[in-house]
Structures are given as structure tokens and as C-alpha cells.
Amino acid sequence: MFEKMFANLGKMPEPISIEEYISRQNELYSTFQSSDVLILCSSLETIHSNDVHHPYRTQSNLLYLTGWAEPESIMFATKASGTWKTHLFVQPKDTLKEIWEGRRPGLEGAEKNWPIDQAHSIDDVESTLIEMLSKANRVFHRMGVMPSIDELVVSSIKKRDRARQRLGTGPISVEDPSNKIAEMRLIKSDAEIAQMKFASDVSSLAHIAAMRHGGNNATENQLQSIIEGFFRYAGTSGWSYPSIVGSGENATILHYKENNSPCENGDIVLIDAGAEFRGYAADITRSWPTNGIFTEPQRELYQIVLDSQIAAINECVPGNPYTAPHEAARKVLAEGLIKIGIITQTLEEALDSKSGQLKDWYMHNTSHWIGLDVHDVGVYLPNGEPRVLQPGMCLTIEPGLYFGAWRPDVDCPQRYSNIGIRIEDDVLIGENGPVVLTERCPKTITEIESIVGNAI
Ligand code: GLY
Ligand code: MN
Ligand code: MN
Numbered sequence: 053m054f055e056k057m058f059a060n061l062g063k064m065p066e067p068i069s070i071e072e073y074i075s076r077q078n079e080l081y082s083t084f085q086s087s088d089v090l091i092l093c094s095s096l097e098t099i100h101s102n103d104v105h106h107p108y109r110t111q112s113n114l115l116y117l118t119g120w121a122e123p124e125s126i127m128f129a130t131k132a133s134g135t136w137k138t139h140l141f142v143q144p145k146d147t148l149k150e151i152w153e154g155r156r157p158g159l160e161g162a163e164k165n166w167p168i169d170q171a172h173s174i175d176d177v178e179s180t181l182i183e184m185l186s187k188a189n190r191v192f193h194r195m196g197v198m199p200s201i202d203e204l205v206v207s208s209i210k211k212r213d214r215a216r217q218r219l220g221t222g223p224i225s226v227e228d229p230s231n232k233i234a235e236m237r238l239i240k241s242d243a244e245i246a247q248m249k250f251a252s253d254v255s256s257l258a259h260i261a262a263m264r265h266g267g268n269n270a271t272e273n274q275l276q277s278i279i280e281g282f283f284r285y286a287g288t289s290g291w292s293y294p295s296i297v298g299s300g301e302n303a304t305i306l307h308y309k310e311n312n313s314p315c316e317n318g319d320i321v322l323i324d325a326g327a328e329f330r331g332y333a334a335d336i337t338r339s340w341p342t343n344g345i346f347t348e349p350q351r352e353l354y355q356i357v358l359d360s361q362i363a364a365i366n367e368c369v370p371g372n373p374y375t376a377p378h379e380a381a382r383k384v385l386a387e388g389l390i391k392i393g394i395i396t397q398t399l400e401e402a403l404d405s406k407s408g409q410l411k412d413w414y415m416h417n418t419s420h421w422i423g424l425d426v427h428d429v430g431v432y433l434p435n436g437e438p439r440v441l442q443p444g445m446c447l448t449i450e451p452g453l454y455f456g457a458w459r460p461d462v463d464c465p466q467r468y469s470n471i472g473i474r475i476e477d478d479v480l481i482g483e484n485g486p487v488v489l490t491e492r493c494p495k496t497i498t499e500i501e502s503i504v505g506n507a508i
Contacts, residue, residue, distance in 0.1 A: 065246035073167035081136040087189035093198035112424035192229035234429035239444035251329035256493035258282035267505025272297040283327040292333035295325035303472030304456035315342040333426040337476035344504035356388030368486035373438035378418040381451040450476030
């Protein structure tokens with residue numbers, strides 16, 4: 053069922069080059085002193101149920117610096133003879149384990165095909181790290197990822213041996229390197245943008261596939277299966293966050309999870325779903341009538357949300373504070389709701405964060421950074437001031453309106469009862485203005501009405 057969509061997708065981009073990983077490593081190491089060491093651990097595997105693991109996903113910082121995605125791995129870096137070297141502990145080759153669990157690159161594979169100077173067996177981690185730490189001064193290590201390594205680091209700092217007594221050697225502090233790496237990750241390179249564009253294209257076509265399947269007494273779970281089926285069909289690893297597929301009143305629940313109801317004729321279905329490709333996320337929301345025709349009240353709200361989203365996207369220009377899109381979206385939403393009589397306050401009153409009526413119907417932020425994490429890293433208010441947008445930053449623009457008639461905290465107007473609408477795109481801050489990475493996903497009322505239920 054996906055052949056035609058797939059034929060339209062375009063080629064996968066080249067993977068990120070070894071040279072780019074090495075230049076990221078060197079950029080990070082240039083912020084360290086000679087006696088510092090860096091340790092980055094992979095995520096632990098987690099259990100779904102007896103003998104069954106959750107699909108494995110490593111730490112994004114490790115992916116960012118090495119591209120290495122295997123479990124039970126630890127990267128470390130030290131400066132020796134004037135040069136920084138990148139080391140990686142990996143699972144060694146083991147035929148019996150590989151028969152059961154899958155092939156491993158092993159030490160040789162890691163050194164040959166990844167940006168690694170020296171690979172070590174994970175079985176030697178304790179002795180090697182203890183020796184390495186004994187010569188370190190500051191240890192850049194994020195606590196809480198791999199508890200066994202936290203213990204090693206802490207005990208090496210606590211240790212009071214003869215070398216420390218006589219020579220003053222041994223580590224004295226632990227610092228989290230996450231902020232340094234986050235600053236780098238905030239600005240995407242051309243190669244990263246190519247990965248994100250592919251994830252965005254796959255996700256856009258997946259949303260179109262679901263729209264085409266609509267109008268057919270579809271259920272939320274069926275729409276989910278089409279979207280996620282295309283994610284895998286197109287060669288991505290699957291979703292970058294669990295898909296939200298909510299129709300009717302379920303569309304008014306921001307993080308709806310069940311995805312199990314039938315879509316009633318005439319209801320809006322809200323689908324928030326994005327693929328992950330080589331670790332990079334897409335994050336798209338579309339909301340559309342399951343029978344392919346917006347009712348008048350749905351049309352009114354949809355157009356307000358779309359106008360606010362476009363106003364917010366237009367603020368995605370270098371030099372603007374990251375809050376500018378949110379402010380633009382809120383203003384257009386409030387103006388729209390005043391016009392249709394839902395908000396009875398003045399514009400200024402409506403926008404007040406405490407007493408304004410807008411927050412009854414729009415209660416979340418408009419944007420988050422996006423990249424290797426769907427809610428990507430990067431401080432929003434460095435030194436308490438809103439981050440200034442720069443070329444290479446990527447963020448979502450996702451305003452919405454949610455009229456849950458089930459809510460006891462508001463008096464939901466009957467005309468808009470149980471309509472939930474969010475429109476979400478992923479936007480790159482380009483030198484000359486916004487670049488919508490998810491532009492292949494249709495969002496005007498005319499486009500949506502011509503696609504929903506129109507199978508190809
Ligand atoms: N899909 C999660 C979000 O939109 O932030
Ligand atoms: Mn989002
Ligand atoms: Mn989303």
C-alpha cells in the first residue's frame with residue numbers, strides 16, 4: 053500500500069561523516085584543560101517484560117560525538133602527548149552471544165568504522181577507568197546514566213592514597229559536560245539538517261497516508277498503524293516519540309496515549325507523530341475531519357490555529373528572541389477567539405498569563421528545540437534572557453486550541469464542543485528566514501479536504 057508514497061520520497065541522505073564527528077570531538081575537547089577527562093556512557097537497556105527488552109536507544113550525546121548506537125558502551129577522552137584521543141569501551145566479539153542477540157562490531161569494527169582512536173573491551177572498564185581517573189584533575193561526567201560508572205568516579209575522587217598524599221594527583225571534581233555539548237547541538241550542521249529533512253519528509257508522507265485512509269470508519273489505532281507502518285517502510289527506525297492519535301474529545305487531551313477509539317463521522321482527529329532517522333527526530337501534528345469536510349465551527353477554529361501558526365513561523369528569523377514565535381501565535385489565537393466571541397476580554401487582558409482567558413483554550417508553549425532529542429537540548433533562557441535565534445537552530449511551531457467539553461474547569465461553548473486542533477511543523481532558522489522542514493505535510497483547509505479519504 054505504500055509503494056507510490058515511497059516512490060515520491062527521494063533518496064536517503066549520506067550518513068554524517070567520520071570527519072564531522074572528529075571535528076565535533078575536537079571542538080568539545082578544545083574547551084577542556086590538558087588534565088581533564090571526559091566520560092560518556094550509553095543508556096542502560098530497559099525491560100519491557102520477562103526476557104523482553106524495550107527497543108534500544110542510546111544517549112544522544114554519545115550519538116552526537118561518535119554515531120555509536122550499541123548498548124553497554126562508554127566513550128572516554130584524555131589528552132596524551134599533547135593530543136586528545138577518543139576511546140570507546142564496547143562489547144567484544146562473542147560468537148555465542150552474537151548467535152542469540154545479533155552481530156557486534158567488536159573492537160576492530162569500532163576502530164575501523166567509527167571516529168574512535170582506540171577501542172577497549174567493556175569487560176576491562178573498571179581497571180582501565182580507575183587507572184585513567186587516577187591521573188585526571190577534573191572529570192567531565194554526567195551522573196545518573198550508568199550507576200556503576202558513577203560509583204567509580206565518586207570513589208576515585210574520595211580516594212586518599214599515597215600518590216594523592218605525596219604528589220597531589222587524582223581527580224578533584226566532577227562536572228556535567230551536558231551543557232557544553234548542548235550548546236554545540238543547538239546549531240545543526242548541513243549534514244544534520246539533511247537527516248532531519250529526511251525524517252520530516254517520511255513523517256509528512258506518513259501523515260498524508262493516514263489522511264488518505266480517513267473517511268473510512270477508520271479507528272485511531274488503524275491510523276496509527278498506517279503512520280508508523282510508513283515510518284518503518286521508508287527505512288527510519290520508527291517513531292521518535294509515541295504517536296498521539298486522538299479523535300473527538302480525545303483530540304483535546306494533549307498527551308493522549310490510548311489510540312484505541314473509533315473515529316466518529318464528523319469528528320476531528322488530531323495526530324501528533326514523527327519518525328526518527330539515524331537518531332534525528334521529526335515532530336508533526338495535523339488535525340483533520342475524519343469525513344474529509346470541516347464543519348463551520350471546526351473551520352473557524354482551524355483557520356485561527358493555522359493563521360497563528362503561520363504568524364509564528366514568520367517570526368523564526370535570526371536575531372529574534374526564541375519567545376517571538378510564541379508571542380505571535382498567542383496574539384493571533386487571542387484575536388481570533390475574541391472575534392468569534394469566545395474570549396470576552398480585551399486583547400491585552402486575554403494574553404495575561406494569570407488572568408487571561410486564552411490559557412483556558414491554549415495552555416502549552418508554541419515551541420521546543422528539535423534534533424537528536426524530540427525535545428532537544430539547549431538552554432532557553434541563558435543568563436535569564438531569551439535565547440536569540442541563530443541560523444542552524446531548529447524548533448517546532450505548534451499552536452493549538454482545545455475545547456474539551458469534559459473539562460470541569462471551563463464552561464466549554466457548545467458550538468465548539470470537543471474540538472481539538474493543533475498544527476505542528478519543524479522549522480530551521482535559515483540565514484534568510486524560516487525553512488519549514490516539514491513543508492511536505494499539507495495543512496490548508498483546501499488541501500486537507502482534497503486529500504482526506506482520497507486513497508491512491
Ligand atoms: N510530540 C511531542 C510534542 O509535540 O512536543
Ligand atoms: Mn512538539
Ligand atoms: Mn508533537
